[in-house]
Amino acid sequence: MKIIVYLGTGGVGKTSVAAASALALARTGVRSMVITTDPSLRLRTALGLADGITEQQVPLPDSEDAGELWAALLDVRATLDEAVRLYARAGMAQRILDHPIYATIASSLVGMQELMAVERIDQLRLRGFDRIIVDTAPSRHAFEILDKPALFADLSSSRKVKLVGRTYKLVSALGLQSIGRSAIDIYAKAEEILGVNLVRQVLDFYSIFYPIAEGYSRRAERTVAMLRDPAVTEFRVVTTPQKAMRDAAFFTSALGERNFPIGAICVNRAWLHAAPEPLPGGMAGDVLGWYSAVSESHRAAVWSLKEAYGTQVRDIQVFSELERDVDGVAALDVLARQIHLPF
């Protein structure tokens, strides 16, 4: 099995590139799945994910193609609910689902989307998919997917939170040395600073949530090991001409710190046609003048990117923007044919 993780900020067309990559791979005769978080309505329709459907096999444009294309919508809340029902002890699941903290955790916990993607990758691996394409959240920090499970495990499954979280005052009174005096001081201080209510609510919640986090962390470790293995996983950055230099600088350094090579930088939505010379007059001239000003700056941006990062990043690909938003699998195919994939 191979995994491609697409990273990129908002508005760069990352979801379309991810879906088109899955299509291109399916065409090589394998079972390929794209996991996406927030596709446009058009793309949802193209992938058969409209109207509340969260997983679907998508018919390939050419019926002679042998592979399979699948698409899944990552619903953070639903995936989390499922994990709670699956891993909580009897009677505990409902307490967790009804807890006031739980209501906000799925939407406001940073990195929750990435954590749930990791969970989903593991499920898909077990179901025998050959290629998994992950379309991460539109954030500069989506690669924290690689750091988060550790944080989650640290926090939720440690004995400190388990014991101290529920009754740390009682524990303190009984003098259980294993917890350590300093940990208790920190909790007392945190209550003072952040508010008694907040800290107690949070600790109370995690004291019942930890078995789920524990089960989750065990599986996540396996998946993260695969994500960290360059023989299995390739990280690719999607950007636009305007953002190319900034994104390349940011992602090469952020991933570099974690010792991950960037497999490719994909410059999407580029305007690459040359305007005819001389420009005609009238409205056509206005429109062409406007187009060529933008197009020239796009070509300059791609040139600078190749100058600056051509040796560091093995593969820099440029995809031209479609006249209209991607519509249907056939339109996705136009993009798919521009993409070079590593396997």
Next chain:
Amino acid sequence: MDHQAPQPQARILVLCGKGGVGKTTLSLALGLRHASQGRRVVIVSSHPLPELGIAVSLDGLSRRFPEASRNLFVVHLDPRELLVEVVERAVPVPLVASTILNSSIFQNLVEISPGLKEFYFLARLQQLAERKRAISGASTPDYDILIWDAPASGHFLATLRAARAFETYLTGPLAAAGANLDRFFSSAANMSILPVSPLEEMALTETFEMADALSREFQLGCDALILNSVSPVVTASDADLATLHIDDSSAPALRFAVNRGLAERELCADIRHRIAAPQVSVPRIRHWDGDLDLLDQIGEWLNIPAAL
């Protein structure tokens, strides 16, 4: 200067919308414009300053727009730094404060407390908007205008919801502070909501959903809709449009530009059914790389008054 009737706080202009639609550049342009006209402006960005630093050269600003450079302030509120301040205020002994800040328990607690960082962000935003000098009796306010270069729509809504969540699931002082923040940030008297979107289906859909949520949950309407990067085809008259012909023999550049423009024009025609607010169009320009004159030009296109 237009504050004969001083308001109790700065007017907050919120530029919100999908990621990557140009909120930051437009915030800077709008700030420059108002600052040039003598208003004291603070831009609150969720991007780290070094990123903006490539954009605005302070040296260039003071030479080219001396009035604006005296009145324009840009701050980046990093939620993690805000919490450091909170701890340092609560614990005056630096050694103890740093022990707490460096402990993994505290760090984790902050990471997993939903809405905590957003809560402190809002508290700081409100502080910036309050006119401290006006309260103490002096005549000039701290800022006339606060421009909030808001995070992408989902996180923007989550930020506004954080105050309400604190009010709902807590009791005591933090809940009271949450209620206070919730009141402040759901008051149309304090805020002008200015969604930004290009004429692209996905961004528009997200903008409509955000506008619906703002109105449903916070009773906040949109004061103007900023359409960014629009094609000249969108603003062309019907007569000019009739002169455009494309067929299979047309240059690919022209075909692309016209089809693209027509698609945008179609989308534009549908917007009024969803958002009734007045529209402001900013033409698509080459990549903005810090050119102050271009920023000034964008500000002129925007032409959004301080009080809507």
